[in-house]
Amino acid sequence: MAAQVLTAAEMLEKLVAFDTTSARTNIPLIEFVEAYLSSHGVESHRVPTQDGQKSSLHAVIGPKDVPGFGLSGHTDVVPVEGQDWTSDPFTLTKRGSRLFGRGTCDMKGFVACILAHVPAFKARDLKTPIHLLLSYDEEVGCKGVRPMISELGSRLPAPRAVFVGEPTSMRVVDAHKSVHAFETVVTGRESHSSKPHLGANAIMAAGELISELTRIDLEMQARGDGPRFDPPYTNVAVTVIEGGTARNITARECKFTWMFRTVPATEPEEIIDRFDTFAQNQVLPLLKKTYDGASIVTTRTSDVPSLNAPEGSEAVSLALNLAGQNERFAVSYGTEGGLFERAGFPSVVIGPGNIEQAHAADEFIEESELEKCSTFLDRLADHAETS
Numbered sequence: 001m002a003a004q005v006l007t008a009a010e011m012l013e014k015l016v017a018f019d020t021t022s023a024r025t026n027i028p029l030i031e032f033v034e035a036y037l038s039s040h041g042v043e044s045h046r047v048p049t050q051d052g053q054k055s056s057l058h059a060v061i062g063p064k065d066v067p068g069f070g071l072s073g074h075t076d077v078v079p080v081e082g083q084d085w086t087s088d089p090f091t092l093t094k095r096g097s098r099l100f101g102r103g104t105c106d107m108k109g110f111v112a113c114i115l116a117h118v119p120a121f122k123a124r125d126l127k128t129p130i131h132l133l134l135s136y137d138e139e140v141g142c143k144g145v146r147p148m149i150s151e152l153g154s155r156l157p158a159p160r161a162v163f164v165g166e167p168t169s170m171r172v173v174d175a176h177k178s179v180h181a182f183e184t185v186v187t188g189r190e191s192h193s194s195k196p197h198l199g200a201n202a203i204m205a206a207g208e209l210i211s212e213l214t215r216i217d218l219e220m221q222a223r224g225d226g227p228r229f230d231p232p233y234t235n236v237a238v239t240v241i242e243g244g245t246a247r248n249i250t251a252r253e254c255k256f257t258w259m260f261r262t263v264p265a266t267e268p269e270e271i272i273d274r275f276d277t278f279a280q281n282q283v284l285p286l287l288k289k290t291y292d293g294a295s296i297v298t299t300r301t302s303d304v305p306s307l308n309a310p311e312g313s314e315a316v317s318l319a320l321n322l323a324g325q326n327e328r329f330a331v332s333y334g335t336e337g338g339l340f341e342r343a344g345f346p347s348v349v350i351g352p353g354n355i356e357q358a359h360a361a362d363e364f365i366e367e368s369e370l371e372k373c374s375t376f377l378d379r380l381a382d383h384a385e386t387s
Helices: 008-016 027-039 104-116 118-123 145-151 202-223 268-288 314-323 337-342 367-386
Strands: 044-048 055-061 068-074 093-095 098-100 130-135 159-164 173-176 179-187 235-243 253-261 295-304 329-331 347-349 364-366
Touching (some): 027 130, 055 118, 055 145, 068 104, 068 367, 098 104, 104 364, 104 367, 118 367, 145 337, 173 337, 179 202, 202 235, 202 253, 364 367
Parallel strands (some): 068 130
Antiparallel strands (some): 055 130, 098 364, 173 347, 235 253
C-alpha cells in the first residue's frame, strides 16, 4: 500500500466498510491497518486469538525504550439485525454535518482519528512515544484487550498513561461503573402439571431467584452511593429468560441471564454472595424436596472492573490539560479503562461522539466531534515532543 494521507472522515469511511460485528472476524480490518501503518514506516504487532480469527494490534510511534502515551480503541461493533436503518450501516453516509454508519460513534470514530494522525505523529520529534492499542470483542465483555494488556511490559512496550477513546463528547471521564454478567440454570424435574408434587418446577424456582435480584436492585437504589453517576446507584437487571416445554408440563429447566453495574463504592462480591446464599439456602432445598437431583448453577460470563482514577492520576491530569477542561465526569457504561488501570497503567476515558448514538439504528457522529478529537491529538503530540 502506498503511503496515504487521509482525513479522519476518509479513514472512518474505510473502517466502517469492514463488518466487524463481534460475532465476526476483525482480521480484514487488522490487515488494512497493518498495511497502512507499514506504508508510513510504522511496525505493528498482533496479539491474535488461538484460532487466528481475531487479533488485537499494538504499534509504537517514536522511541521504543521509554513508556509512552497509549491510545486505546476497540475494532468490534454491535449487530445491526432487527434495527431500522435508513442507509447501509456499513457504508459511511453523510447527511448534513453527521456521518452515519455502524461504529461511527462507538468507536471507529476515535480509531479513525488516531490512524489519520499517524503521518503527523511520524513528523514529530517525539520524546515520549505514542502507542496505538487496537482490540477486539470489547462489546462482549472487553475480552480482546486482556491478552494484549498481559503482554505490555514484556513482549510489547508498556504505556505510562492510556487514553481510552470511548464516546464522551471529548469530555474527561475519570470513573465508570463495573459490568458483571451471569447465566443461571435451574434444573428440576418434569411432571404433569396436575401432579406438581411429583415434579420440581424450575421456572417457579427461577422466579424466586429473580425476585431476590429485584430486592437487591431496590436496596441498591435506596443506597444511592454513586452520586456522580446517572443513575446514581448500582443497578441489577435480568435480561433474558427461557424455560419450559408446554403449559401442562412442570418445567424441568429454566435459565436466565442477569447482570449488574456497580459504582466504585459497591463491592461486586456483595451481590454475588448474597444471590448464591439465597439460591443455595432458600430456593434449592425446596426443589430438592421432590427431586434430589435438582440444581442451581450460576456461571459468570463477563467481568469488567470499574474505573475510579486516583487523585493525581497522570492520565486524568494530562487529559484535562490537553482538552482545556477543569471538570471530570463519571459514566455508567463500562470500558477497557478499568482493565488498564487495574493492570497498573493510569487511564482516562475521552473520545469523540455521544454515547446516546451508540448501538442505535442510524448511529452517527458529528464531524465537529472528529475535529475536536483531532485537536486533542495535536496537543498530545505537542506534549510528547517535550515531555
